[in-house]
Amino acid sequence: MEHTELFRQYQKREGRRCLALALLIAAIVALGLWFITLGTASTGPGTVLRAVSALLSGTLEGSEEAAEYKIILLLRLPRLAAAVAAGVGLAAAGTGMQAVTGNPLVSPFTVGVSSAAAFGASIAIVLLGVTSLGGELTIVLCAFGCAVGCAVLVYLVCAAAGMSSESVVLAGTAMSYLFSAGSSALQFFADEHQLSDVVQWTFGSLNGISWREVGIMALFVAPCSLALRRFALAFNAMAAGEDGVVRGLGVNPAAVRVTAGLLSILMTAAIISFTGVIGFVGLIAPHIARFVVGGDHRFLLPFSGAVGALLLMAADTVGKVILAPVTIPVGIVVSFLGVPLFLNLILTGRKRFLR
Amino acid sequence: MSLQVEDLRFRYGGGEPVLDGVSFAARRGELLGLLGPNGTGKTTLLRCVQRVLTPCEGRVLLDGRDLWEMGLRQRARLVAYVPQGVHGALPVSVADFVLSGRTPFAAGGRLSKNDREIAFTVLERLGLKEFAFRQMGALSGGERQRVLLARALAQTPQVLLLDEPTASLDLRNQLRILELVEKLARRERLAVVLAIHDLNLAAACCRSLVLLGEGRVQAMGTPEDILTPESLRRAYGVETEVVQARGQTFVHLLKAPVNVKNEL
Numbered sequence: 001m002e003h004t005e006l007f008r009q010y011q012k013r014e015g016r017r018c019l020a021l022a023l024l025i026a027a028i029v030a031l032g033l034w035f036i037t038l039g040t041a042s043t044g045p046g047t048v049l050r051a052v053s054a055l056l057s058g059t060l061e062g063s064e065e066a067a068e069y070k071i072i073l074l075l076r077l078p079r080l081a082a083a084v085a086a087g088v089g090l091a092a093a094g095t096g097m098q099a100v101t102g103n104p105l106v107s108p109f110t111v112g113v114s115s116a117a118a119f120g121a122s123i124a125i126v127l128l129g130v131t132s133l134g135g136e137l138t139i140v141l142c143a144f145g146c147a148v149g150c151a152v153l154v155y156l157v158c159a160a161a162g163m164s165s166e167s168v169v170l171a172g173t174a175m176s177y178l179f180s181a182g183s184s185a186l187q188f189f190a191d192e193h194q195l196s197d198v199v200q201w202t203f204g205s206l207n208g209i210s211w212r213e214v215g216i217m218a219l220f221v222a223p224c225s226l227a228l229r230r231f232a233l234a235f236n237a238m239a240a241g242e243d244g245v246v247r248g249l250g251v252n253p254a255a256v257r258v259t260a261g262l263l264s265i266l267m268t269a270a271i272i273s274f275t276g277v278i279g280f281v282g283l284i285a286p287h288i289a290r291f292v293v294g295g296d297h298r299f300l301l302p303f304s305g306a307v308g309a310l311l312l313m314a315a316d317t318v319g320k321v322i323l324a325p326v327t328i329p330v331g332i333v334v335s336f337l338g339v340p341l342f343l344n345l346i347l348t349g350r351k352r353f354l355r
Numbered sequence: 356m357s358l359q360v361e362d363l364r365f366r367y368g369g370g371e372p373v374l375d376g377v378s379f380a381a382r383r384g385e386l387l388g389l390l391g392p393n394g395t396g397k398t399t400l401l402r403c404v405q406r407v408l409t410p411c412e413g414r415v416l417l418d419g420r421d422l423w424e425m426g427l428r429q430r431a432r433l434v435a436y437v438p439q440g441v442h443g444a445l446p447v448s449v450a451d452f453v454l455s456g457r458t459p460f461a462a463g464g465r466l467s468k469n470d471r472e473i474a475f476t477v478l479e480r481l482g483l484k485e486f487a488f489r490q491m492g493a494l495s496g497g498e499r500q501r502v503l504l505a506r507a508l509a510q511t512p513q514v515l516l517l518d519e520p521t522a523s524l525d526l527r528n529q530l531r532i533l534e535l536v537e538k539l540a541r542r543e544r545l546a547v548v549l550a551i552h553d554l555n556l557a558a559a560c561c562r563s564l565v566l567l568g569e570g571r572v573q574a575m576g577t578p579e580d581i582l583t584p585e586s587l588r589r590a591y592g593v594e595t596e597v598v599q600a601r602g603q604t605f606v607h608l609l610k611a612p613v614n615v616k617n618e619l
Contacts, residue, residue, distance in 0.1 A: 006475040006487055010450055013488070232464035237455050240447055240491075244407040245438050249510070250431030250459030295446040298464060 017299050020292075024306040028084065028313065035317040036076045039324070041068070048072055074211070082209045082217065083312040083330070086271045087281060089221035091308025093264035094282030095289070095301050096228045099235035100257045100264075101165040107283035108268035111154050111172030111261075113147040114277045115179035117269060120146030121201045121276070122186040126194050139201070140273045147269030150175050151262060163254035164243075168261065204278035204331025206316050213274050220270035224263045228301060231260050235297040278331045281308050284338045291345050311338060357382045358404075358514050358546040363413035365396075365403050373399050374411070375570035381546045381563075383513075386537060388557040389550040390581070391567035392591055397550035398439075400567070401516045404548065405434050417513060417546070431459035435507035437517040441491060441499065449494070449502050450487040453478055456509030474509040481505050481535065497528035504532065508539065515540070517549035521556060529553070533560045558582055558604040566590055578604045 037043045051069035054060045060069055093108040101110075109115075120142035124130045130138045154171045161167040187195055234251045243253045272278065288311075289304035312330060315337050319328035363377040373396040381387040389397045403411040406423050415422045422430055435456070456477075457470035478487055481501050486494060494502065500520060507515060517536065521529040537560055540547045551557045557564060558578035566574040566581055568590050574581050582604050587595045594609040 004472070004475050004479055006450070006478060006484060007471055009487070010471060010475065230464045233455065233458050233461050233466070234464075236447070236451065237458050240452055240455055241438065241441065244402055245436065247407045247427060248405050248431060248434070248436040249455065250428035252427055290446065294448060294451075296448075296451045298466075 017293055021299070021302055021306065024303070024310070028306065028309055031310070032080050032084070032313060035313060036072060036080060038317055038321050039076065041071060043068060043072065078209055078211045078214050079206050079316065080313060081211075081214045082206050082275070083316045084309040085214060085217045085221050086206075086275055086278060087285070087307075087309035087312035088225060088305040089217070089267045089271045089308075090278065090282040090312075091285035091289075091304040092221075092225040092228055092301055093268045094308075095286040095297070095304045096231070096235075096260050096264040097282075098286055099231075099238060099297060100260050101168050102238065103165065103169055104287070105283075106169060107279070108264055109277075109279055109282065110169060110176070111265060112150045112175035112179055113265055113268050114272060114279065115176045115183065116150030117143040117147040117272050118198075118202050118277060119179040119182045119186070120144065120273075122183045122190075122198050125197045125201070126186045126190040129194075144269050144273040146179070147273065148266070150179060151265040151269065155258065155262065159258075163257050165257070168257065200329075201276045202331075203329035204272070204276040205327075205329035206275060207327060207329075209274065217271055217274055220267050224267040225301070225305060227263050228260060229298075231256060232297040232301060235260075236295075239295060239297075276329075276331060278312070278334060280335050280338055281311055284342050285311060287342065288345060357418070358548070359414075359416040360400075360404060361414040361416070363400065363403055363411060363415075365399060365408060365411040372570050374403065377413075377567070377570070377572055379565050379572060379575055381514075381548050383544045383546045384541050385562040386533075386540055386547045386549060386560055388561035388564045389548060389567060390552075390554065390557060390564055390590070391573075395567045396570060397567060398518050401436065401518055401548065401550060404514075404516060405436055406430065407436075422514075428459050431510065433512055434514040434516065435510040435512035437503050437507045437515070437520060439518045439522055440496075441503065447491050448488055449483060449491060450475070450478065452491055452502060453483075453505045453509050456506040459510060473511060474505075477505050477508045481508075496523045497525065497531070500524060500528070500532055501535075504535070513545060515545050515547045517547070519550050519552060521551065521553060529556060536560075554582060554587075554606040555604075558606065582606055 033045050033048060036048050037045055047065070047068065051072045054063050054069055055073055060066060063069065090108060097106045097108055097110065098104055121139050123146070124139040124142040128138060130136050154168070154175050157171040158167045187198060190198065234256045237246050237249045237251050238253055238256065246253045268282070285308035286300065286304040288307045289300055293299045293303050311334060315334035316330040318337060319330050319333035322328065358381040360380070361378050363374050364372060365374040366372040377400060379387070389400065391397055399408065402408045404415050417433060422434065454466060454471065454474045457466055457474055461467070461470060478484060481504065483498070483501060483505060486498060491499065491502065504520070515536070520532050520536070524532065533556060536547060539545060561578065563576065564578055564581040565572055566586060573590060574586050579599065582597055584595050584597055587593065587606070594611065596607040596609055598605045598607065
């Protein structure tokens with residue numbers, strides 16, 4: 001069949017978008033390679049590649065630079081991988097939550113997962129007396145448990161209220177306040193050290209993250225974001241009309257809200273249980289991606305994932321380098337870095353070339 | 356060969372029934388116009404036919420097949436709905452919007468070549484080619500109505516339901532969109548049901564009319580039969596003059612004589 005001219009034009013635009021996505025991923029790899037070399041012990045990209053090849057060929061222990069290689073392989077690489085996994089996950093979750101609620105101000109944290117996770121961490125630190133930070137298993141489990149519990153609560157309320165998009169936002173916001181009050185109550189009774197530990201946790205940091213933790217994070221992020229991608233057309237339909245019209249297109253909006261919402265929350269809970277609260281990426285990355293590729297979720301989801309990864313990676317590196325040897329938590333830096341970027345995008349208008 | 360609506364009943368919550376046993380049949384290839392004052396349930400009726408509103412009672416058959424028995428997706432492949440408008444300034448391009456009409460056919464969030472081919476053929480046929488990569492928010496009312504129609508046609512439906520397709524359009528666009536729908540109905544053998552307020556347009560374009568009132572069908576038949584001063588007085592409470600000329604039915608609205616003394 002002879003293709004219409006429009007068909008070819010559309011095909012060309014999709015080709016440009018795929019190319020842009022490939023370039024973005026290449027940029028992530030290249031920048032990652034550069035970011036690894038930065039830090040208290042500076043190295044070159046060559047050392048990084050040699051370290052990886054030494055690991056792969058099994059000659060790590062015998063080599064002369066084993067200590068340097070280990071810094072790269074066991075400290076910097078997992079940290080970078082964690083930034084990428086968390087960036088992709090939070091950004092994809094943000095896009096998903098904005099799509100199911102039809103509200104551009106929503107982030108994965110709107111439904112209260114972050115305050116629930118913080119509440120869980122507070123329980124572990126204050127009530128159970130866990131002291132060490134950075135992926136202590138009890139803290140992770142408590143944070144994750146509370147975040148998932150919060151998600152279940154929100155969805156029970158919403159299901160009773162008919163699964164409308166307003167009910168998700170309202171119930172989530174209410175839950176957010178409830179868990180914040182819980183955390184405050186615990187902090188009221190905490191001693192000085194516990195208090196500082198709790199506050200530290202809420203900054204959100206990638207300090208001392210191990211391969212095992214990155215692995216668990218990726219185990220949630222990869223399947224959840226791939227599953228979200230399968231809802232792309234349903235998201236598009238939901239963005240373009242009210243629920244009745246969406247049902248007329250063969251999509252059940254309530255079912256999409258439950259499934260995609262839970263996938264987003266699960267992914268977010270898994271990430272912030274390890275890293276602490278890294279806000280803002282989930283809100284801003286979808287918007288930056290939307291500025292670039294427009295509202296088609298088939299492209300918006302992968303683009304915002306890539307933007308999220310890039311943003312967190314850059315923020316973590318800046319936080320590590322700017323006041324070295326002090327490391328500023330990534331959760332703080334990402335806002336300092338993201339807000340000017342975002343404002344600039346709002347002011348300079350939309351980039352047309354991929355839309 | 357037709358769309359049969361049998362004894363449709365619906366009420367919102369526990370309130371008064373909006374539809375209280377509505378039955379009619381729409382032949383393929385023709386337009387059937389739903390008339391009636393505001394709030395008589397024209398939109399509700401369209402949404403019930405599509406079973407977007409539940410629970411409604413009754414039966415809707417397409418060529419003898421029960422539309423309500425099938426799943427959401429299956430039904431969306433047969434019945435398409437054109438809403439009165441789109442809300443807000445959508446951040447979606449026209450091409451992507453029309454492509455979303457292929458949602459009931461796509462699996463796993465992917466669109467096939469065939470899906471694109473169908474959607475873009477519809478776009479070109481409706482003269483929307485030059486708008487394809489514009490944003491929905493940047494279109495005029497007439498263009499937007501055509502895009503909504505294009506999305507419905509991209510569903511390759513057998514039944515087309517339109518909710519006041521001419522509501523916010525100028526005279527030229529009103530006629531244009533209805534002529535377009537008429538042509539499509541004839542060519543694709545679609546059963547078309549449209550809710551419409553403009554009696555003259557309805558008389559010009561619809562082969563049969565259904566006059567709704569108080570949740571029931573008050574009258575049903577050809578424009579000449581339905582549009583009489585008596586039936587319009589009963590339905591709308593207004594005085595009209597109905598003229599048959601050039602093979603068309605024209606309804607003129609008569610203003611009640613203003614009695615200044617009584618008003619004051």
